[in-house]
Every structure is written in structure tokens, then in C-alpha cells.
Amino acid sequence: MFKVSDATGGYGKTVIIHDVSLNVWEGEIVALLGRNGVGKSTLMKYMTAIIPAKKGKVEIAGRPAPNTTFGRARVGLGYVPQGRFVFPRMSVIENIAVAAATNGKNATMAVEEALEEFPLLRPKATALAGGLSGGQQQVLALARALAADPCILLLDEPTEGVQPSIIDEIAGTLLRINKERGISMLVAEQDLDFCLSIAERAYVMERGTIRLETDRESLRKDKALQQELLGV
Amino acid sequence: MDYFATVLISSLSSASILLIATLGLAVVFGLMGVINLAHGEFIMMGAYSALTATQLGIPFILAIPVAVLVTMVFGALVEIIIIRRLYGRLFDTMLATWGLSLALYQGAVLIFGSVSPGIGMPQINFNVGDYTLAAYPIFMILVAAVMLAGIYALLTRTVYGMKARAAIQVPDMARAIGIDSARTNTLTFAIGCGLAGFAGAILLPIVPATPSMGFAFVIKAFLTVVIAGPVTLAGSALAAIGVGTGASVVASFMTSVAGDLFFFILTVVLLRLYPLGVSAKWRIKL
Numbered sequence: 448m449f450k451v452s453d454a455t456g457g458y459g460k461t462v463i464i465h466d467v468s469l470n471v472w473e474g475e476i477v478a479l480l481g482r483n484g485v486g487k488s489t490l491m492k493y494m495t496a497i498i499p500a501k502k503g504k505v506e507i508a509g510r511p512a513p514n515t516t517f518g519r520a521r522v523g524l525g526y527v528p529q530g531r532f533v534f535p536r537m538s539v540i541e542n543i544a545v546a547a548a549t550n551g552k553n554a555t556m557a558v559e560e561a562l563e564e565f566p567l568l569r570p571k572a573t574a575l576a577g578g579l580s581g582g583q584q585q586v587l588a589l590a591r592a593l594a595a596d597p598c599i600l601l602l603d604e605p606t607e608g609v610q611p612s613i614i615d616e617i618a619g620t621l622l623r624i625n626k627e628r629g630i631s632m633l634v635a636e637q638d639l640d641f642c643l644s645i646a647e648r649a650y651v652m653e654r655g656t657i658r659l660e661t662d663r664e665s666l667r668k669d670k671a672l673q674q675e676l677l678g679v
Numbered sequence: 680m681d682y683f684a685t686v687l688i689s690s691l692s693s694a695s696i697l698l699i700a701t702l703g704l705a706v707v708f709g710l711m712g713v714i715n716l717a718h719g720e721f722i723m724m725g726a727y728s729a730l731t732a733t734q735l736g737i738p739f740i741l742a743i744p745v746a747v748l749v750t751m752v753f754g755a756l757v758e759i760i761i762i763r764r765l766y767g768r769l770f771d772t773m774l775a776t777w778g779l780s781l782a783l784y785q786g787a788v789l790i791f792g793s794v795s796p797g798i799g800m801p802q803i804n805f806n807v808g809d810y811t812l813a814a815y816p817i818f819m820i821l822v823a824a825v826m827l828a829g830i831y832a833l834l835t836r837t838v839y840g841m842k843a844r845a846a847i848q849v850p851d852m853a854r855a856i857g858i859d860s861a862r863t864n865t866l867t868f869a870i871g872c873g874l875a876g877f878a879g880a881i882l883l884p885i886v887p888a889t890p891s892m893g894f895a896f897v898i899k900a901f902l903t904v905v906i907a908g909p910v911t912l913a914g915s916a917l918a919a920i921g922v923g924t925g926a927s928v929v930a931s932f933m934t935s936v937a938g939d940l941f942f943f944i945l946t947v948v949l950l951r952l953y954p955l956g957v958s959a960k961w962r963i964k965l
Contacts, residue, residue, distance in 0.1 A: 497851050515855035534848045536909070536964055537841065545841035546856040549889050554838070575962055638788040 448473040448508060448631050449524075449599040453551060455502035456493045462501065463489040464655045471631045477622070478642035479635040481652035487635035488529050490652070491603045495526045496521060508598055519552065525597025525630075530603045531584040533591065536579025539568055542576050546594040554645055561590040564620070569614075582613035589617070593624065602634045606641050618644050643667055686931045687924075688807070692816040694923030695823035696882060701900040701915055702826055703874030706868075709904045709911030710834075710965075711847050711867060713762055714769060715896035716776040718900060720783035721872045723927025725750050725879025726888035727791060733798055737884075747873045754872025766864075780893070787890035794947020795888050815884055822881055827916055830874070834912075835964055844868045853922045878922040899923075902946045908956015918957065922946065 454668040457463035462517075464486045469480050471477045479487050492498045496506055496516045505512040512519050520526070534542050540558050547557030562569045571579060576587055585605060592600060601622075606614045622645055626631055636642045641651060649666055651658045666672065704718045715721075718731035725746040732742035757779065765772045803814040845853040846860040847867065854858045878896075879888070888893060906922065907914025922945050930938025953959060 495855050497855065515859075516851070517857050520855055520857035528852065528855070532849045532852040534845045536848055537844055538964065541841050541844075541964075545838070545845050545858075548838040549842060549857040575964065578962065586726045591856060607808075658929070 448475075450506040451490075451494060451503065453503040454493050454500070454505075456498055456500050457489060460497060462655075464493060466503070467493075467652075467655075467657055469633075469650050469657060469660075471633050474625065474631055475648065476584070476625055476632045478636065478646035478648050478649035479572075479633055479652060480637070480642060481635075481638070481658075483541075483637065485652040485653040486605050487652055489549045489586060489655075491526070491601050491633075491635055492529070494601060500527045502504060515616060515640070520576070520595060520597075523596070523598035525592040525595055525600040525601065527585075527588045527592045527602045529635075531581075531588040533576040533579070533584050533587050536575055539572050539574060539576055539587055542591050543594045547589045547596075550595045552594070554594060558591060561594055564624075565590050567616075570599070582609040583618065585609050586613065592661045593630075597630060599631045599633070602632060604635055604637065606636065606638045614638075614641060621645055639673060681810055681857035685807050685810040685812060688812065688817060688927060690924045690927035690931065691920070692819050692940060693927040694920045695820045696816070696885065697899055697903065697923040698823040698919035699819060699826060699882065699917060700878045700896040701903045701919055702823075702830060702877075702912075703876075703878060704897075704900045705904050705907065705911045705915040706830065706874060707871035709907060709915060710844070711864065711871070713766070713868065714773050714776065714898070715762075715871075717757075717893075718784060718875055719781035719897030720780050720787075720894070721750050721875035721893075722879040722882075722896055723753065723888065723890065723893040724753065724783065725876030726883050726886070726892060727795075727879075728789060728876065729880035729883050730795065730798060730888045743877065743880040748791065749780070750876025750879075751869045751873035754875075755865055755869040756769045757872070758868040762868060763861065763865070778892060780842060784890050784893070791890065793890060798883055798887075806836045819882075819885070825847055825913065826874070826877070831912055831965060833870075839863075839866070840922070871913060881937070899942065902942075906949050906953075906957060908953065908958040910956075910958030910961045910963055910965060914956060918949075922949070 452468045454460060454467040467490055476528060481487055493500060496519055496634065507522050507524055543558050543561045544554035545617060548554040562572060567583065568587060568590060571583060575582065579587060605617055618641060619652055621632060625632060634642060634646060643663055646663065650660050650661050700722060707715045707718065709714050723761050728744040728746035728749040732745045733739050737745065761775050765775060805814055834844060842858050842863050846858050846863040850860045903915055903918045906918040922942055925945060926938045926942035928942040949957060
């Protein structure tokens with residue numbers, strides 16, 4: 448469904464990720480684990496073509512992905528970046544509407560669906576996104592990505608700087624969306640509990656490469672591995 | 680009393696003229712953050728395009744869209760050839776657009792000579808008490824209002840407008856939801872240039888086309904956008920009407936030098952009070 452092979456890239460001349468290969472099957476939620484600075488965010492930017500590829504391939508729904516970021520978005524690659532990056536001087540409604548309209552969807556309907564799905568955005572609907580709290584912005588960034596109707600969603604540290612009550616809500620929403628709309632997800636995280644609560648399978652990164660692939664049960668049991676790789 | 684009314688009306692009209700000349704820059708500099716020092720030359724290009732069109736026998740009212748089209752196309756080329764490579768590089772942009780400004784100015788001198796005929800103002804007047812005012816400059820108040828409302832609607836009510844603001848605010852994220860940010864930015868820059876061209880054309884009966892006409896506009900236009908701050912459109916409108924009307928009132932009671940002096944002093948005072956622009960704390964979109 449979503450496949451990355453031999454991904455190598457970084458910023459300028461500095462190579463940060465080396466020969467990373469992974470895949471996400473249809474309807475699956477996969478975690479990408481690792482400490483700070485192992486290259487999770489860089490890998491996500493590689494996948495979205497925000498940074499140029501030195502080597503490697505990305506496939507979306509069985510086809511080679513386009514070379515541009517907007518091209519990949521249009522074939523169904525959704526992205527919720529670390530730090531959210533909502534459009535600050537646009538209203539909550541506009542943030543959602545622009546994603547829907549760009550992808551040929553009815554903006555009014557998409558906004559209504561999103562406000563239905565994320566009730567905490569409704570009282571803020573006409574407020575500027577830049578004035579929302581961190582948790583609200585995170586939910587908005589997710590709503591924006593979903594409005595573009597993706598088939599695979601990349602989430603980069605969705606729990607960072609978000610209050611615990613909203614973290615639970617985000618976990619619940621991701622599971623529900625995964626089930627109802629069949630959207631596959633790759634979630635980069637440091638919060639192990641959050642990942643264990645939603646993902647079936649995980650890749651663990653270390654120094655720019657995939658150290659190992661594991662499933663939920665073995666990771667849950669293996670305290671030594673948790674300690675070593677994640678420092679938890 | 681009548682005298683005061685005429686002063687007020689004509690001052691509002693000069694403020695509107697300032698606003699008309701500023702709105703293109705409000706898009707290019709205020710919204711996109713591109714310091715386009717050639718903005719005045721785009722106004723000049725609009726004026727000459729309209730002038731040339733009328734000399735070819737096209738009615739003035741149709742010469743205006745011609746001028747808009749010419750400046751938009753030229754603006755798109757400038758964005759693709761120069762500006763696109765320099766986003767986020769303030770000083771490089773200034774240097775490049777200053778060079779462009781000089782080249783366009785000299786180009787206009789070579790093609791049109793340093794003086795050119797005006798096209799004459801439509802001779803419609805009306806009276807306020809004992810005083811007679813020309814209608815065309817007063818009509819500019821309406822033009823400025825319609826222009827402002829039009830740009831506001833374009834940028835807030837259309838899909839293009841949302842894409843344009845998204846692509847400017849967070850370009851990478853705009854791409855990540857499927858917006859071709861580069862192309863959208865080219866179009867937005869071209870629209871800003873087209874607005875400058877519109878200004879040059881619509882003001883042609885008041886401000887005759889000369890190669891150096893851009894200089895007269897560009898400084899005050901920049902100051903207006905700087906006073907405006909982050910809420911570009913509403914801020915520019917307020918700044919142009921506030922500072923522009925004030926300066927013009929001072930000019931009519933004293934001298935035009937005093938008016939300019941008032942303009943610059945008021946700018947300094949406002950920027951001391953609001954270093955980030957008067958709209959820094961406004962919570963509205965544009």
C-alpha cells in the first residue's frame with residue numbers, strides 16, 4: 448500500500464537517513480519509534496518530498512510516487528507535521544476548506560464533516576488558527592490532513608506538547624478513522640503508550656536507519672528493548 | 680464651511696489615490712513579504728500601457744484592462760525569472776528589484792522620452808457651495824473602495840485566495856495538502872503587479888505618464904504598508920486614509936512640502952507607537 452525502499456537523504460550535504468526501507472499495508476497503523484534525533488522527522492520529510500531524495504523510492508497505492516510534495520498529496524499522501532504548522536492567519540474553517548477544495552472536494556461538506564468529527568474545533572470555527580492552543584492546533588492539523596481525503600496518513604509526533612486528555616481523544620479518533628475510512632497510518636512517536644494503544648506493528652529507528660521491526664506484543668513484553676532503544 | 684468640506688473631500692480623494700497606488704504593494708510586500716522596489720515602475724508601466732492603448736484608438740475604459748494584463752504578464756515573468764529564486768532573502772530581493780526598477784525607468788526614457796502627453800481628465804465638475812470640484816479625482820474614492828473590497832473578496836472568498844494565503848503563510852505545508860505553492864505564488868505576485876498596473880492606468884487622467892512617476896508613489900506606498908503591519912489590507916486602508924488624508928489636509932492649509940513633512944513625521948510617530956504596524960494585535964484575516 449505504502450512502501451519506501453532504500454530511502455537516503457538529509458539537509459544539504461548532510462545525510463541523515465541511510466537506506467531506510469519500510470512498508471505500511473492497507474488499513475494498517477504502524478508506529479515509527481526512536482529517541483530524539485534518530486531521523487524520524489527527516490524520514491517523514493523524505494516521504495513527503497519536502498527534502499530531496501539522494502536515493503531510494505516511494506510507492507503509494509502500488510504506483511511510484513510523483514516527485515513533488517503537492518503531487519504526492521494529490522495521490523493520497525496525508526501529512527501531519529511535528530509542530531503542526533496550521534495556517535496561522537486563516538480561520539479554522541479555512542484551514543480545513545483549503546485542503547478539501549485543493550483536492551477537488553466540496554469544501555462546505557468537508558468542513559461540516561470535520562467539525563462533526565472533532566467537536567472541540569466547533570466553538571473555534573471562525574477563530575484564526577494561530578490563536579488556538581497546542582492541542583487544538585494538533586487536532587486542526589489532523590482535520591486538515593483528513594479533509595484532503597488521504598489513503599495513507601503520516602503523523603509526526605502527534606502527542607508532542609498536547610495535554611493528556613486530548614492525547615486520549617486523538618488516539619481514539621485515529622483508531623475510529625482507521626476503522627471507518629480504512630486510512631493507513633504511519634505514526635512517528637516517542638510516547639510508547641500512545642503507540643501501543645493504536646499500532647499493531649512498529650519499526651524502531653536508530654541513527655538514521657531502521658534497527659528492527661517488531662509487533663505490539665513483543666515490544667510490550669520486552670522491557671530491555673524499550674529501555675535500550677527508547678529510554679523509557 | 681463649504682471650503683472645509685471641499686478640503687475634506689479632496690483630501691479623502693488624495694488618500695484614495697494613495698490607497699490605489701498602495702494596494703498592489705500591500706499584496707506583494709504586505710502579504711508575500713517581497714520588497715519589490717520596482718513597484719513604482721509597475722505603476723508606470725500600467726500608465727504607459729494605458730496611454731499607448733488610447734493612442735492606438737482604444738477607449739480609455741478598455742485601456743485599463745489592457746494595462747492590467749500587460750503588468751500581470753510582466754509581473755509573472757519577473758517572479759519566475761527573479762523573485763522565485765530569492766524568497767526569504769530580503770537584501771538580495773531589494774538589490775534585484777532595485778536593478779529592475781532602474782532598468783525599467785531607463786527603458787521608459789528610451790522608448791517614450793522623458794515627457795509625454797497627458798490624456799486629459801474627463802471634464803465633469805460639481806459644486807460644493809461656491810466651490811467647484813473635478814469629478815474624476817472624487818470618483819477615485821469609489822474606485823479605491825471597490826478595489827479594496829474586490830481584493831478582500833478575492834483573497835478570502837475564493838479557493839484561489841485561500842490557496843494563495845496558505846502558500847504564503849506555510850509554503851511546505853501548503854504543498855503537503857496538494858497546493859502547487861510555486862505556481863500559486865507566481866499568480867499572487869502577478870496579481871499584485873496587475874493592481875499596480877491598474878493604479879497607473881486609472882490614475883492616468885490625474886497623474887500623467889512619465890518615466891519617473893513611480894518614484895512619487897513608491898516611498899509613500901511602502902510607508903503605508905509598513906504602518907499597516909501584519910493585517911495587510913485593512914491596515915493599509917486605515918493607514919492610507921488616516922495618514923494620507925491628514926497629510927493632504929495639512930498640504931491644503933499650508934504647503935505641499937508641509938503635507939509631505941506631516942506624512943513622514945506621522946509615520947515616525949506611528950512606528951514608535953506600533954513598531955510592528957498598527958494592526959499587530961488585530962485578530963482578523965486581512
